[in-house]
Amino acid sequence: MKPKKKLIKASGVILYIAFVSLSFIFGYNPGKLIGHNFASFSLEMIKLLPPVFILIGLFEVWVKREFIEKHLGKKSNLLSYLWAILLAGPIAGGLIPAFPIAYSLFQKGAKMSVIFTFIGAAAVCRIPMTLFEASFLGIKFTLVRLLISLPLVVISSIWLGNYLEKKDYRIMEG
């Protein structure tokens, strides 16, 4: 990151901290609410992220690059999209944990269209969430939504992957 950008970001964070702490001192309600939101969302992230990253670490040391390349890489067949969807199924917590996992898959040799399918599937067809949805909004709603969104996710991921590969787009170091 450029030093100037870093400076702007750092001052933003400092301003934010100053605003929230002053709000607590002077009892300014909106600032206090924002502070509470910050605390509760931080707590959620602190609960979610460590196990996710430990699983990513285990994945990195145990899964061989050749294995990922063969099943999810450039030479893999259409089945790779099915694997991506199945991999996304048990993920809890939606897009937030899906990004680092997708990035690890990519670093191990998965092709871009497969990781976009993975991210899309993590958004639309996580098993825990789908069960929740079906019980509250009805099974018909869930079925129609899945049958329409999943094929669209796969098709658009293939298109986006091909487009970026043609442009020789490089995903940056995260």
Next chain:
Amino acid sequence: MYLLYIGTALALIISFIANKERTIKAVKMAYKKLAKIAPAFLGLIIVVSIVLYLVPEQVISSSLGNDNKLLSVFLASFMGSITLMPGPIAYPLGAVLLKEGVSYMVLAAFTTTLMMVGILTFPVEKAYFGTKVTILRNIISFCIALIVAAAIGLFFGELI
């Protein structure tokens, strides 16, 4: 959440029995990766804390119940894009709105953008995949959500 912890613990134990050094390496790697992305997550948490204050649940509920269907669908997909809400909160809210007369189509637009489009998660997504990919993926996801809403509208006889 509990399943995640149990699964991670089991995986760690099995890995540790199989190979101690590798497991330690994995944990170190996990820590390094998490530390590297932490600033992006701090950005995410700050943005979320502000947006959740600006757009509370009541605002979302009231904006979805508009009489104009098309307008409601657009408002719903906008709301879904700019907020973050876990499933255990979003679906019960959806069920309540349904009883109040909000259409399935509007709910589909809201829940699908909620899940697929992440304006708030932008700092994190960008840190991994770059600005261009993040923008493209979110635009595509928004379009998919609109198509899903239209399909739901057709199937539930709300569109025509």
